[in-house]
Amino acid sequence: xxxxxxxxxxxxxxxxxxxxxxxxxxxxxxxxxxxxxxxxxxxxxxxxxxxxxxxxxxxxxxxxxxxxxxxxxxxxxxxxxxxxxxxxxxxxxxxxxxxxxxxxxxxxxxxxxxxxxxxxxxxxxxxxxxxxxxxxxxxxxxxxxxxxxxxxxxxxxxxxxxxxxxxxxxxxxxxxxxxxxxxxxxxxxxxxxxxxxxxxxxxxxxxxxxxxxxxxxxxxxxxxxxxxxxxxxxxxxxxxxxxxxxxxxxxxxxxxxxxxxxxxxxxxxxxxxxxxxxxxxxxxxxxxxxxx
Amino acid sequence: xxxxxxxxxxxxxxxxxxxxxxxxxxxxxxxxxxxxxxxxxxxxxxxxxxxxxxxxxxxxxxxxxxxxxxxxxxxxxxxxxxxxxxxxxxxxxxxxxxxxxxxxxxxxxxxxxxxxxxxxxxxxxxxxxxxxxxxxxxxxxxxxxxxxxxxxxxxxxxxxxxxxxxxxxxxxxxxxxxxxxxxxxxxxxxxxxxxxxxxxxxxxxxxxxxxxxxxx
Numbered sequence: 001x002x003x004x005x006x007x008x009x010x011x012x013x014x015x016x017x018x019x020x021x022x023x024x025x026x027x028x029x030x031x032x033x034x035x036x037x038x039x040x041x042x043x044x045x046x047x048x049x050x051x052x053x054x055x056x057x058x059x060x061x062x063x064x065x066x067x068x069x070x071x072x073x074x075x076x077x078x079x080x081x082x083x084x085x086x087x088x089x090x091x092x093x094x095x096x097x098x099x100x101x102x103x104x105x106x107x108x109x110x111x112x113x114x115x116x117x118x119x120x121x122x123x124x125x126x127x128x129x130x131x132x133x134x135x136x137x138x139x140x141x142x143x144x145x146x147x148x149x150x151x152x153x154x155x156x157x158x159x160x161x162x163x164x165x166x167x168x169x170x171x172x173x174x175x176x177x178x179x180x181x182x183x184x185x186x187x188x189x190x191x192x193x194x195x196x197x198x199x200x201x202x203x204x205x206x207x208x209x210x211x212x213x214x215x216x217x218x219x220x221x222x223x224x225x226x227x228x229x230x231x232x233x234x235x236x237x238x239x240x241x242x243x244x245x246x247x248x249x250x251x252x253x254x255x256x257x258x259x260x261x262x263x264x265x266x267x268x269x270x271x272x273x274x275x276x277x278x279x280x281x282x283x284x285x286x287x288x289x290x291x292x
Numbered sequence: 293x294x295x296x297x298x299x300x301x302x303x304x305x306x307x308x309x310x311x312x313x314x315x316x317x318x319x320x321x322x323x324x325x326x327x328x329x330x331x332x333x334x335x336x337x338x339x340x341x342x343x344x345x346x347x348x349x350x351x352x353x354x355x356x357x358x359x360x361x362x363x364x365x366x367x368x369x370x371x372x373x374x375x376x377x378x379x380x381x382x383x384x385x386x387x388x389x390x391x392x393x394x395x396x397x398x399x400x401x402x403x404x405x406x407x408x409x410x411x412x413x414x415x416x417x418x419x420x421x422x423x424x425x426x427x428x429x430x431x432x433x434x435x436x437x438x439x440x441x442x443x444x445x446x447x448x449x450x451x452x453x454x455x456x457x458x459x460x461x462x463x464x465x466x467x468x469x470x471x472x473x474x475x476x477x478x479x480x481x482x483x484x485x486x487x488x489x490x491x492x493x494x495x496x497x498x499x500x501x502x503x504x505x506x507x508x
Contacts (some may be wrong), residue, residue: 041345098354105351114467197476203458220362222462232473235448235464239358242458252470 004090004216006110011124012217019205026052027212033209034145038156038266040273044183045161049153052211053143058153058162059136064175067123067130075122081107081150106114106147106236107137110192110225111154114233118187124166129173131163133186144211151194156266160273161186186250190227193262196253197222203243206251208258220247224255228263293397296314298438299384304394306402309372322366327356327376329391329493335383350386358459360395361501363453365405374404385438388449388463393491400495408454411488412461415480416447417472433479448473450480455488459479 007015034052041048044094045060075267080090083091083100092099109116122131134159135151146290162183165176198210198218217219220240225233232252237243312318329352333341351368356376376398378391389412396410416434430500437447446468451461459481468476 098350101347102354105347109465113465173471226470230470232464232468232470233467235462237459237462238355239360239362239461241362242453242456242460244456244458245481248459249474249477252473256470283438 004088006060007213007216011213014211015217016200019200019207024207025213029234030206031208031258033148033262034211035256036152036265038152038269040156040160040269045157047153047156047160049149049156051145051149051152051209052146053141054149055140056146056149056153057138057140058150058157059138060133060157061136062131062133062161062163064124064173065132066128067126073123074119074128075130075265077112077117077119077122077134078132079107079111079135079137079154081139083139083142083146086141087146088142088238091139091142096117101146102238103150106194106223106225106234107154109234109236110151110194111135111158114192114225116155116192117158118189121187124173124254125168125171127163133163142212144213144215145196145209147196148194148209151192151225152262152266155188155191155193156270157189158186159266159270166202190229190231191266192227192233193259194223194224194225195242195258196225197251197255199241199243203241203247206243206247210255222251224252226252226256226259228260230256293401294393295390295394295397297386297390297393298436300386300390301380301382302387302394303379303381304391304392304398305377305379306374306395306398306404307377308374308402308404309369310375312371312373314397318371321370323364323369323372323374325357325361325364325366325374325376327353327360327378327395329353329356329378329380331380331383335380352391355388355461355463356391356395359392359410359451360399362460363396363406363408364399365407368405383439385442386436386449386503387441388412388461389414389436390495391450392451392461393487397491401498408456409488409491410451410453410460411484411491412449412451413480413487414442414447414449415476415483415485416445417468417471417476418439418445435479435483444488446472448476448480450477450484452481452484452488455485457485 037050039048049056081104084093085091105179124130137154162185163185165181168172180235198207198214198221208210222237224235295302307321329349333339376395392412394412399406414437416437418432418434446466448464450459453460
């Protein structure tokens with residue numbers, strides 16, 4: 001399995017010394033995210049997120065299937081995150097690397113276990129038919145911050161997606177096509193966003209959103225997932241540098257501010273996209289006028 | 293070591309420092325720590341022949357490995373491997389915390405150099421009054437949750453190292469409000485401190501016993 005290229009000793013010393021003097025290589029301050037850019041696809045349910053140079057694509061699709069036998073009233077909701085060689089030459093397809101497992105578990109805990117989607121609303125006929133919603137996250141370029149970017153991409157795609165409308169007639173279930181009836185958005189209860197912190201120099205320096213180079217040199221890391229209401233969905237600090245409790249709480253408070261900013265930005269982007277979409281669809285219907 | 297914490301029972305076995313089994317684990321300047329966790333089929337509420345490749349188990353293994361890689365003085369044993377094996381015989385909540393405590397005791401018994409005790413504890417939060425109530429009396433942190441409490445209430449697992457109150461591991465898997473988190477963390481840190489004294493007592497008693505029997 002090819003190992004990632006480790007930074008050279010010169011680079012390592014330079015980055016760590018700069019951090020001691022409150023400087024980051026790309027000039028950000030310690031608490032700011034990189035430039036976030038979200039765009040949506042032509043079809044419903046496709047979100048493309050760029051966080052600096054890291055690029056992640058999330059795709060939502062749904063099909064009708066049988067619910068699990070122990071949960072007849074719930075729909076099925078799955079998230080797959082597979083790291084492939086497209087993101088970085090260090091990754092291989094085949095799911096046994098530690099990083100991949102941690103990433104998958106984190107995203108699953110953040111979105112699935114915290115009930116971001118109301119699975120009961122996905123039920124069509126109890127015990128027989130339900131919607132199985134599937135989110136596929138594809139990593140296009142790895143420059144650090146994979147967890148944050150994939151979480152944003154997944155929730156953006158879920159909010160963007162519209163599923164076909166269904167009508168139940170006794171035992172028969174009719175699925176209407178997208179042109180027959182207006183498609184229905186998924187019922188989203190809250191929007192979790194992940195913020196990853198990296199620690200250096202015995203806990204004195206903590207950075208938000210590390211680039212790949214900063215990630216390779218860090219001593220410890222912690223990922224907090226919050227929604228804009230101030231609820232913590234999950235915290236994962238798996239070993240690494242020991243940090244004081246107060247510092248961690250401070251990180252959590254800063255993370256809350258960041259999460260609110262990102263949620264507002266995401267909302268703005270979604271509104272822009274839906275405005276563009278209505279303009280496009282309306283034009284398709286009728287006019288004899290030229291677009292001026 | 294064998295730890296029984298309420299109804300949660302875990303056996304931990306430490307081997308090493310040994311020659312690494314795979315060449316990939318050989319690290320020139322420090323020892324590698326490998327953790328294997330095995331849930332017994334009879335440990336939970338229903339009999340489950342838990343698959344070894346289960347992601348939850350792998351995540352637990354990684355968390356333990358990273359925690360102890362920090363605590364063990366690995367630069368004293370370069371190019372070797374320390375293998376920690378855990379068998380979980382009975383689960384009744386606080387499984388990860390009990391694993392960490394069992395590992396610490398086993399490592400001390402094996403004579404592997406640790407920088408300090410790694411002690412772990414869980415805490416949960418129970419709201420006395422429901423609704424939007426931000427008064428401190430409205431929340432009630434609980435220390436050390438069992439299975440029933442863990443499946444219903446939000447809970448956090450915290451592991452501290454030594455007396456410094458610095459946190460090595462923090463895991464929260466359920467939704468909780470940020471304000472309540474502070475109370476939970478305070479209670480857990482207090483619990484860890486008391487637990488460290490208990491563990492220290494046990495280690496010293498055991499050490500004295502072994503010295504008396506002439507094993508040392």
